[in-house]
Amino acid sequence: MPIIITGAKGTIGRVLRNLGSAITPVDLPEIDARNPKDLAEVFPGHDAVVHLAWNTATENWRSGQIDTDNILMAYNVYETALETGIPRVIMASSVHTDRFLSWKGEEPMSPLRIPMPTSPYGASKVFVEALGRYYAEHRGLQVVCIRFGGVTPQNTITQEMLREEPILPRVWLSHQDCVSLVDACLRAEYIPHNFVVVYGVSNNPHKLHDIANPFGWSPKDSSRQFTSN
Numbered sequence: 001m002p003i004i005i006t007g008a009k010g011t012i013g014r015v016l017r018n019l020g021s022a023i024t025p026v027d028l029p030e031i032d033a034r035n036p037k038d039l040a041e042v043f044p045g046h047d048a049v050v051h052l053a054w055n056t057a058t059e060n061w062r063s064g065q066i067d068t069d070n071i072l073m074a075y076n077v078y079e080t081a082l083e084t085g086i087p088r089v090i091m092a093s094s095v096h097t098d099r100f101l102s103w104k105g106e107e108p109m110s111p112l113r114i115p116m117p118t119s120p121y122g123a124s125k126v127f128v129e130a131l132g133r134y135y136a137e138h139r140g141l142q143v144v145c146i147r148f149g150g151v152t153p154q155n156t157i158t159q160e161m162l163r164e165e166p167i168l169p170r171v172w173l174s175h176q177d178c179v180s181l182v183d184a185c186l187r188a189e190y191i192p193h194n195f196v197v198v199y200g201v202s203n204n205p206h207k208l209h210d211i212a213n214p215f216g217w218s219p220k221d222s223s224r225q226f227t228s229n
Contacts, residue, residue, distance in 0.1 A: 001186060002046045004086075006033050006077065007053030011153050012092065015175045016050065019183055027053065033073040036080055043084040048186050050090040051077045061096045061121045074128045078135045078143075088142040090185050091132050095149050095171050095199065096122035100208045108210035111147065111197040129197060136195035143194065144185045149173040149201035149209070157226035170201075170208050174221035177202045184215040 001021045007013050008025030017023065024042060031038045033053045043049065051074060059067040074091065081089050097115040117123040125147075132143035149171035152161065161168055173181075181200050192214050199209040204223040211219065 001048065003186060004043060004046050004049040006031075006049065006051050006073070007092075010052055010054075010056075012148065012151050012178065013052050014153075015151060015178050016052075016182055018175070018179050019186075021183075021186065033076055034069050036076045039076055039080040040084060043080050043086055046084075046086055048088040048090060049077060049081055049086055050092075050182060050186075052092045054092065059121050059124065061094070061119045064120060066120045066124055070124055071127060071131075074131060078131060078139075078141060082135070082139055082141060088144070088186070088191070089132065089135075090182060091128060091143060091145045093125045093129055093145040093147045093197070094122060095147050095201070095209065097125045097129065097147055098122075100171065101167065103208050109199075109208055110210045110212075111199055133195050136191075136193070141194065142191040143196075144191060145195075145197045146181065146185065146200045147197065147209075148178070149199070151175070151178055157223060162227075169223040169227045170204055170206050172202055172204055172223040172226075173200050174202045174219070177219040177221050180220070181215075181217050184213075184217040188215045 003021050004024050006026050009027040053073050054070050055067045059065050096118045099116045099118055115126050117126055129145045135141040136143045150168050151173050155175045198213040199211050201209050202219045202221045
């Protein structure tokens with residue numbers, strides 16, 4: 001299955017190089033997702049696109065800022081997928097679309113809830129999901145939005161990370177689980193109603209998110225090894 005990965009030089013992009021597919025990695029400076037002509041040159045001949053490209057230097061969950069280029073890139077990916085005959089888009093969303101930092105519910109957070117973003121970054125991800133819902137409902141595109149948890153470059157959680165982000169062990173996503181989740185989304189025979197939102201977190205102790213999904217995906221790893229509790 002030939003697939004495109006945008007933002008292939010980022011943390012998740014590098015992890016997904018381990019997918020068992022024919023991958024075309026694209027990223028700056030060679031391909032700029034803000035320019036639909038660039039995308040139109042590389043999209044033809046692929047079965048799916050995994051869109052990860054995002055300017056995290058400006059817009060991230062800590063910055064309090066929005067970079068409209070991030071929205072533009074998502075729009076360009078949806079449009080170019082349609083124009084070039086790519087039927088399925090896997091869109092990178094985030095756990096920051098909903099208020100997990102203050103979640104006190106008795107049950108895990110469902111991806112079916114009305115999202116309450118934790119930040120402007122989270123609100124941008126909600127918009128990207130809503131845009132995908134439009135393309136699924138009205139344009140026939142198959143869209144899966146993965147609300148990724150914490151994917152760390154070295155696949156570990158260090159004491160320094162814990163000091164900066166104590167909740168990380170509850171939202172951590174291992175490299176193996178990240179690859180298997182995306183692979184399940186790509187290989188599914190169909191996407192229910194053309195649109196699915198799924199949480200991407202490992203089987204962590206005290207996890208906050210409901211990882212139910214229609215793809216048969218089940219995480220194998222846990223952050224327990226990095227915590228004393």
